Amino acid sequence: MESSISHAHLVVRPFKKSTAWPKWGLMATLSSLVVMSLQGCVEPHAASVNPMSLRANQSSTVGVLCDYAQEEFNSTPSVKATSKARWSCEGSRRKLTANGIPDHPTGVFPNPGNPETMSEQRIQVSMPLFPEATPSITRKGGPRVMTGYVLNGIKIDPGTAGTCNDAGTHCPMGPSFGRWNIEAMGQSSFNFGTDPSNAHVQPSGTYHYHGIPEEFVAKLNKGVAMTLIGWAGDGFPIYARYGYSVASDAHSALKVMQGSYRLKATPDANRPPTSLYAMGTFEQDREYVAGLGDLDECNGRIGVTPEFPQGIYHYYATDSYPYLQRCMKGKL
Secondary structure: OOOOOOOOOOOOOOOOOOOOOOEEEEOOOHOEEEEEEEEHHHHHHHOOOHHOOOOOOOEEEEOOOOEEEEEEEEOOOOEEEEEEEEEEEOHHHEEEOOOOOOOOOEEEEEOOOOOOOOOOOEEEEEEEOOOEEEEEEEEOOOOOOOOOOEEEOEEOOOOOOOEEOOOOOOOOOOOOOOOOEEEEOOOOOOOOOOOOOOEEEOOOOOOOEEEOOOOHHHHOOOOOOOOEEEEEEEEEEEEOOOOOOOOOOOOEEEOOOOOOOOOOOOOOOOOOOOOOOOOEEHHEEEEEEOOOOOOOOOOEEEEOOOOOOOOOOEEEOOOOOOOOOEEEEEOO
16 A cells, blocks of 8 residues: 655654663663673763763663654645654753654544544653663553653553443543553453554544554564664663564574563452453453563563663563553663
8 A cells, every 4th residue: 555654854864873881781680780881972962971970770872863853744634744753862861852743654533433633742851861770660651641752753652541440331431430441452342443553542632652653663664673663751762573582692583572461360359240341451451470471561671782782671562461661660
């Protein structure tokens, strides 16, 4: 099918590998990470880095996609607007200015499962340029909380505002009512009107992703490769689908990364009946099991990547639950 995106105004500057990062020992736990040294030079507008000033669990992302920018008209019928996103690295922060319009084909909005109309947004956010791993996690998510952004300026938001009461007789898709949080993906009881990029539109007009942004990944056209698609709110990078089979070895085979969650054997007490809603309908239906898959509870791990050959903590967008990170390991 012919793409409905005009590339006449696309400006994506050449990718640069990071030349300033600490050499991380790839240890089993975050608390054992030790910064050994810092190599190379930094971006002109980024903070100068003294290797001794980085804390033990801190990394540098200076020099990686600090000047990524794109501007192009999206002629998809539901969009018909110009997508704009610009990243920069200033001082100790990575900054994004965007208008929330996707740079790839989308589904039809409004639609029966998602009766909202996409509109331009005013996005100005920042995250650490020197992310610092912590032994604890910070849970973030929901329609109005940032867990991260894809390079095209579209928000990552895997959860929904839909809930059910205990009886399962009242399940509004708007502001929370019950305590059972409905999943946008991986269930067939509710239709959230998501498109081929696992995205839809919030009442505010915000287009956002609940899973792998398939059309954006296809646009990058890297095939089976580790593909950096965005940055989490704590400053660590996000990759799509593929990672090295041995986390510490860039020469090991690539594989599809698997999350480490499974359906619970027994539904939680007072959950709506499974005769109404099968297991997997609600966020509470799954549990994290360390070592079950490739990733931790935040859908991330420590390992080498093409941009960070010395190793860094990083997240994944996966085909399996939780699809996108729902918590963060870095200091906020």
